Amino acid sequence: MQYWPQLPATAPRHQSDRAQRFGRWLLTKLGWTIKGELPAVPKFVVAVAPHTSNWDFVVAMAASLALGVKISFLGKHSIFVWPLRSWLLRWGGIPVRRDSAHGVVTQIVTEFQQQPQLILGVAPEGTRRKVSQYRSGFWQIAKQAQVSIQLLGLDFASKQLVFGPVMLPGESFEQDCAQMRLFFQQMQAKNPEFA
Template sequence: MPNKPELLNIPADVPRMGNTVSQWIGRKVLQMMGWSFEGEYPQHKKFVAAVAPHTSNWDFVVGMAAVFALRLKWSFLGKHSIFVWPFGGLLKKLGGIPIERSRSHGLVAQLGDRFAQSEYMALAMAPEGTRSKVDYWKSGFLQIANRADVPLLLIYFDFSRKVIGFGPCMAVSDDLDAEMQKVRNFYAKIPGKYPDNS
């Protein structure tokens, strides 16, 4: 049986969710799958977290286990079609924000406003936007961080080492093309579950 994953040091003022039972479940899932953490949790109260590479459904399993294990109260975006009974209410309670891609106009402004109105908010997003292979990453996560004037945290799932890494936290300038290149360079050598989909 793998060792228990060491938990990150979370600042005392970070809002938490769950309890010791859900934390135990998260840690147990990571332990059975052989995953661990590395890096440092950011000191910022508001940020967008890019989570990559996103190449399989297992990313969601590992990600939710990490959220449970660390008792993080984060938000994430999801297709509105998954927010249905019997899991819709649970997903919202876990921080899910349903979006309808065909009506996504104005989403950046809406999320920017939500950041402005919140004392603490961490929004996790997958730059690829899908687990399938794409030629270009969507810039929505950069646009939101820039609009809300919050830093971007780079989180990675390294399937070769089974490590959930908390990488650098960077400011996002108005030059989104340059910022995207920085992000792509950071993730270039980190293998996902299915590297061919990266």
């Protein structure tokens, strides 16, 4: 029997019972389970890793629908066009211009300040390719918006989405990354050669 964590009252929600039923069906069909709980706060960043495949997004989106929680995600502004625009916005997409990394951080910090509830899902690697270090944008967003970072591991070995530690950004991005890596190293990526 699948375990569905209780969604905190503070979390932004998808307003579709049909979408939630679909998400639960899809997650179960794919053989995935959820371990852990979401924090009971209205705003935070979810760092999702390891990110090595397009399947990561599929599994994470199915989990978001299954839980009934609206987890926003960043997308290039150029994909927010008809006929996708309304669908992407409805399911949490935030169009961004990537001309300048600091511009994206400032834009999303402003979103956090303006929204009463916002959960932003981000892959710390910033790409599906192998990277030697995480990008700092998600950490800068959390630090400047004064919100916590929830770690969410995708373990393809056990097919579990694991809600891990919640941390506040400290004084050092490098030190915080070292802590995050300790958690994410316990997860097996879809394509381990890229992790």
